[in-house]
Amino acid sequence: MLRRFGLAMRTPGLAVALTAFATLASPAFAADGVPQNDMLNAEVWMQTSVEYRANCLAVYALARLRLDQALADPSWTAYDQAGAYRDLPPAVILDLDETALDNSPYEAWLVVNHAKFDPKSWDAWVKARQAKAVPGAVEFAAYAAGKGVKVFYVSNRSAEQKEETRRNMAALGFPLGGNVDTLLMKRDRPEWSGNAKSARYAAVAKDYRVLLLLGDQFGDFTDNYVGSVAERAQSFDALKAHFGHDWLMLANPAYGSWEGAPYAPDSRLPDDAKRTRKLEALSPWQARP
Numbered sequence: 001m002l003r004r005f006g007l008a009m010r011t012p013g014l015a016v017a018l019t020a021f022a023t024l025a026s027p028a029f030a031a032d033g034v035p036q037n038d039m040l041n042a043e044v045w046m047q048t049s050v051e052y053r054a055n056c057l058a059v060y061a062l063a064r065l066r067l068d069q070a071l072a073d074p075s076w077t078a079y080d081q082a083g084a085y086r087d088l089p090p091a092v093i094l095d096l097d098e099t100a101l102d103n104s105p106y107e108a109w110l111v112v113n114h115a116k117f118d119p120k121s122w123d124a125w126v127k128a129r130q131a132k133a134v135p136g137a138v139e140f141a142a143y144a145a146g147k148g149v150k151v152f153y154v155s156n157r158s159a160e161q162k163e164e165t166r167r168n169m170a171a172l173g174f175p176l177g178g179n180v181d182t183l184l185m186k187r188d189r190p191e192w193s194g195n196a197k198s199a200r201y202a203a204v205a206k207d208y209r210v211l212l213l214l215g216d217q218f219g220d221f222t223d224n225y226v227g228s229v230a231e232r233a234q235s236f237d238a239l240k241a242h243f244g245h246d247w248l249m250l251a252n253p254a255y256g257s258w259e260g261a262p263y264a265p266d267s268r269l270p271d272d273a274k275r276t277r278k279l280e281a282l283s284p285w286q287a288r289p
Contacts, residue, residue: 035114038275042253043111046104052251053135059250060136063212064143066246067092070211071147078246079201079210091208092144093201095215096155096165098252100141100174101131107254117255126161129168134250138173145175150208152182154200154220159187196223213242216252229261229281 046052070076074086078093094100106125110117125131141151151174157165162185169176169183176182184200186192191199197220204210219225221242224235243249260267262281263274 037111037114039107039111039254043104043108046102046252046254047108055251056135056137059214059248060140062244063092063140063214063248066212066248067144067147067149070246071149076211076246077209078213078242079205081205081209085205085209088207088209089150090148090211091150091152091204092212092214093152093154093204093210094137094141095217095220096153096157098134098216098254099214099220099250100134100137100153101165101168101172102134103131104254105130123161126157126168127164129164129171131168131172133172133174141174149211150177150180150182151175152177152184152204152208154184154197154204156186156195156197159185161185162188195219198223211246213247214250215247216250217256219257221247221249225257226264227261228264231264232258232261 070078071090077085097103103125106122109115109121109125115121144151153169153174155165162183165185166176166183184192184203186195188200201210201213213221215221217225218232218236222235222239225232227235239247263269263277266273266277269277
């Protein structure tokens with residue numbers, strides 16, 4: 001998850017934010033129509049469809065198969081490791097949001113309240129510890145841990161949100177590494193200040209053979225994820241052999257770096273201008289009369 005920017009809040013502020021969060025949970029739509037929101041279909045799909053659940057379960061079922069293959073192959077690595085990496089203990093790396101944790105209630109709250117993502121409301125959601133597990137995620141993490149594989153979670157939630165995130169995950173049954181800190185957040189270290197994850201992956205790869213990467217965004221696999229549609233496609237083409245093999249991607253139609261690609265780098269455009277750029281990026285059927 002790439003657009004979550006944590007904002008630490010004192011307890012009174014959090015209480016106020018959560019109160020506002022609750023009171024806005026069931027808005028009354030105006031009689032003259034429902035406001036347009038680009039995330040509506042995405043959230044309906046993620047919260048109500050069996051297709052979404054089936055997609056998640058399929059990815060995690062494949063992850064089990066790939067994990068077993070990786071354990072049987074001492075040369076297998078998902079992180080271009082060299083040297084004596086074959087002798088290192090095995091690990092897998094999961095993103096959190098929309099890979100392991102389901103934040104669709106927060107996204108749905110944005111939709112029904114016709115709101116935009118905001119660090120304060122996001123912080124309130126994280127600290128409420130109400131995220132559920134993405135289907136198949138806990139079971140896969142437990143399967144990996146049962147095989148002696150250390151499960152790391154590399155998230156762009158902030159270090160200030162780490163303890164509440166840990167408590168949320170523990171309640172859901174995710175293995176959390178015992179005496180090893182397996183929850184690697186943005187700003188846990190000074191050099192981990194940005195959304196790019198490669199420095200945190202490198203920290204894991206220093207002590208473990210990385211068998212699999214799992215995420216819902218291109219940026220969960222490479223730091224070269226920002227740019228135009230064409231630039232992202234070029235980056236993907238150079239890496240596509242990994243996908244389905246040692247890199248596994250879950251579907252997330254609600255948000256991500258793909259959103260801004262049609263109008264990159266003009267991220268401050270008005271919403272209507274952004275939609276125009278999105279329409280221009282489509283390749284429609286040229287129907288003949």
